[in-house]
Amino acid sequence: MDFVTVLDLSNNGFTGDIPAELVELSRLTQLSLTNNFLEGTIPAVIGARAPYIDLANNSLAGNIPYTAECRLPSLRYLLL
Numbered sequence: 001m002d003f004v005t006v007l008d009l010s011n012n013g014f015t016g017d018i019p020a021e022l023v024e025l026s027r028l029t030q031l032s033l034t035n036n037f038l039e040g041t042i043p044a045v046i047g048a049r050a051p052y053i054d055l056a057n058n059s060l061a062g063n064i065p066y067t068a069e070c071r072l073p074s075l076r077y078l079l080l
Contacts (some may be wrong), residue, residue, distance in 0.1 A: 008032040018043055051076040
């Protein structure tokens with residue numbers, strides 16, 4: 001999946017944690033996981049390159065990981 005640039009998994013009823021393996025999508029520019037039932041914290045590796053991240057309408061908790069803030073120089077849009 002080296003060529004995935006947009007991943008929209010919104011409105012699927014997914015449960016559990018956000019998989020840290022999303023960092024393996026090295027060309028990802030847009031990630032939308034909105035309107036699911038995701039829980040837990042935001043992984044420190046999420047969106048290492050993606051300028052557009054939408055995690056709204058889930059049950060996430062905690063802070064945006066400090067390491068993620070440092071690793072998101074291209075972040076332009078973050079919706080929680």
